[in-house]
Amino acid sequence: MPIHEQSLIRPENIKTHDKLEIDGIDVSGHWSTFIESRVVTDYNEAMEDEIAALPGGEFIHRCWQCGSCTNSCTVNAVNPDFNPRYWIYLIRTGMESELLRDKDIIWQCISCNKCTYACPRDVEPEGVMKATAHWLEKKGHTPKSPSIIFDEIFAEQVIARGKIEESSIIRQFLKRTGQPLMQDWLVAMARGLLMKLPVGLMRRMGLAVLFRPRTSGWSKARAALEEYVEECEREQRRALGLGDGKPE
Amino acid sequence: MSEDRKYDRVAYYPGCALEGTGHAYNRSTKAVGKALGLKLDEVKNWNCCGAMEVKNIDPKIQTYLSSRVMSIAANEMGHDVVMAPCNGCYHNLKKAEYDLEHDGGSQEVVDRLSTKAGHETYKAGQVETIHALDWIKDGIGEDGLKAKIKNSLQGVKIANYYGCMYTRPRHIFPEKDKGSGSDSTSEPHFMDDLLAAAGAENVDFPLKTACCGGAHTLSDSDISTKLVLNILEAAEAGGADVIATECPTCHTGLEMHQIRAEKRLGRKTSVKILYFTQLLGIALGLSARKVGVHENVSDSRGFLKEKGLA
Numbered sequence: 001m002p003i004h005e006q007s008l009i010r011p012e013n014i015k016t017h018d019k020l021e022i023d024g025i026d027v028s029g030h031w032s033t034f035i036e037s038r039v040v041t042d043y044n045e046a047m048e049d050e051i052a053a054l055p056g057g058e059f060i061h062r063c064w065q066c067g068s069c070t071n072s073c074t075v076n077a078v079n080p081d082f083n084p085r086y087w088i089y090l091i092r093t094g095m096e097s098e099l100l101r102d103k104d105i106i107w108q109c110i111s112c113n114k115c116t117y118a119c120p121r122d123v124e125p126e127g128v129m130k131a132t133a134h135w136l137e138k139k140g141h142t143p144k145s146p147s148i149i150f151d152e153i154f155a156e157q158v159i160a161r162g163k164i165e166e167s168s169i170i171r172q173f174l175k176r177t178g179q180p181l182m183q184d185w186l187v188a189m190a191r192g193l194l195m196k197l198p199v200g201l202m203r204r205m206g207l208a209v210l211f212r213p214r215t216s217g218w219s220k221a222r223a224a225l226e227e228y229v230e231e232c233e234r235e236q237r238r239a240l241g242l243g244d245g246k247p248e
Numbered sequence: 249m250s251e252d253r254k255y256d257r258v259a260y261y262p263g264c265a266l267e268g269t270g271h272a273y274n275r276s277t278k279a280v281g282k283a284l285g286l287k288l289d290e291v292k293n294w295n296c297c298g299a300m301e302v303k304n305i306d307p308k309i310q311t312y313l314s315s316r317v318m319s320i321a322a323n324e325m326g327h328d329v330v331m332a333p334c335n336g337c338y339h340n341l342k343k344a345e346y347d348l349e350h351d352g353g354s355q356e357v358v359d360r361l362s363t364k365a366g367h368e369t370y371k372a373g374q375v376e377t378i379h380a381l382d383w384i385k386d387g388i389g390e391d392g393l394k395a396k397i398k399n400s401l402q403g404v405k406i407a408n409y410y411g412c413m414y415t416r417p418r419h420i421f422p423e424k425d426k427g428s429g430s431d432s433t434s435e436p437h438f439m440d441d442l443l444a445a446a447g448a449e450n451v452d453f454p455l456k457t458a459c460c461g462g463a464h465t466l467s468d469s470d471i472s473t474k475l476v477l478n479i480l481e482a483a484e485a486g487g488a489d490v491i492a493t494e495c496p497t498c499h500t501g502l503e504m505h506q507i508r509a510e511k512r513l514g515r516k517t518s519v520k521i522l523y524f525t526q527l528l529g530i531a532l533g534l535s536a537r538k539v540g541v542h543e544n545v546s547d548s549r550g551f552l553k554e555k556g557l558a
Contacts, residue, residue: 112416152305155302215293
């Protein structure tokens with residue numbers, strides 16, 4: 001049986017006994033060593049291959065579990081449960097249910113690439129995190145994360161017009177994630193700018209809303225990119241064994 | 249000898265952010281170029297490089313978007329150097345260059361999309377992509393810069409903040425880590441060098457290449473606020489008056505989360521945030537307005553006056 005080292009020390013596995021005597025010795029209190037034995041039967045043997053088939057996941061097989069990724073990780077420093085090394089281990093051993101415990105934080109990888117910088121095996125863990133987050137969504141384990149929603153709004157705008165306009169991205173993002181437009185910090189930022197009356201900036205932002213920036217003659221690039229995105233989507237669904245991933 | 253002036257005229261790729269929230273960086277970069285006699289030809293009819301988002305839909309779309317910019321610079325404008333001041337643009341053009349050189353699959357997709365979009369495809373090696381830091385450091389050098397300083401930054405204490413995308417991942421920047429004369433991916437120093445040449449005092453700042461959380465600045469704001477607060481507090485602890493930035497995403501992120509840290513966490517920091525090109529422009533004798541100080545959210549006008557720089 002593989003050792004899930006983390007599960008051994010989880011708070012819910014700590015046994016508390018108000019009054020426990022063993023061989024006449026009082027051992028009442030908290031114990032983390034009372035591990036219930038468990039036989040693992042629910043391996044998902046396809047998981048590694050599926051994640052490796054998504055963009056960014058290609059090099060997961062190279063990992064030799066040194067932990068440099070987690071050691072260098074920006075998000076791990078904020079939240080110790082964010083553990084790329086452990087997740088790579090779980091994916092490679094097919095421990096799906098254990099991976100799913102952390103399904104709601106994997107998307108939080110910030111793409112700082114410290115892991116990729118530190119990795120001695122060129123696993124490119126940043127890509128593996130993105131591939132894993134996509135896998136979780138496509139398999140229906142998680143809803144679309146705010147990060148993916150943002151990526152989609154951004155990509156839609158680039159593909160449609162060749163350029164993006166930041167204020168409309170912010171507005172669309174807040175709308176699609178059901179957040180109010182009047183964020184206190186956004187109001188404070190706008191107020192800071194207005195106080196200095198940068199007429200040029202206001203005019204530019206105003207014009208950008210009216211005349212959204214676009215790359216001229218973009219329509220052919222747009223059509224080519226839309227076709228390519230569909231092709232990628234189809235391929236990914238096929239790799240994940242999902243319904244409509246039919247070949248062309 | 250001619251090596252000193254190798255970037256006299258380069259293709260300029262400002263990117264989307266420099267036309268929006270990062271406009272002060274655009275304005276100050278152009279103003280500094282003019283003051284130093286470095287000419288910029290803006291890439292004609294450019295498009296977004298894909299920033300940090302499009303690669304998450306599919307990395308090769310980003311490779312295509314970046315390659316189109318380089319193709320226009322090379323094939324339509326005859327340039328062999330593209331200068332991108334934005335870390336995101338710079339990083340993506342470098343990444344596209346690396347992928348096109350090493351991955352036949354990427355080249356195949358770029359060729360196919362370029363043909364369908366109706367423009368010449370880009371082949372690795374046609375242009376060299378440089379950052380605004382390389383442009384001044386290698387184009388003018390510290391001595392050249394020193395000779396033009398009219399308004400020394402003496403007495404200004406600076407924490408130089410480079411962020412993630414200028415140095416990571418290492419393999420897309422083959423020109424870095426080559427010892428003397430090249431920048432370092434672990435301890436970058438080009439911005440430090442230029443600001444020191446302009447008379448500033450660079451403070452010890454261990455978070456030079458820490459992440460500001462820029463990719464999730466809206467989608468995971470609370471983590472971004474914490475990351476920015478670390479950076480702001482480390483700069484203050486090092487005795488810095490100003491954080492010098494060289495990326496519009498980092499810059500806007502620092503400004504936004506400085507406000508957010510105060511609103512949400514009740515933590516106030518007073519360190520100023522300026523683009524390195526704004527600081528260099530002021531040192532070259534340009535007015536604060538000319539380098540767009542009024543366009544920053546973080547208000548540095550009072551500070552610059554106090555230091556006799558505005």
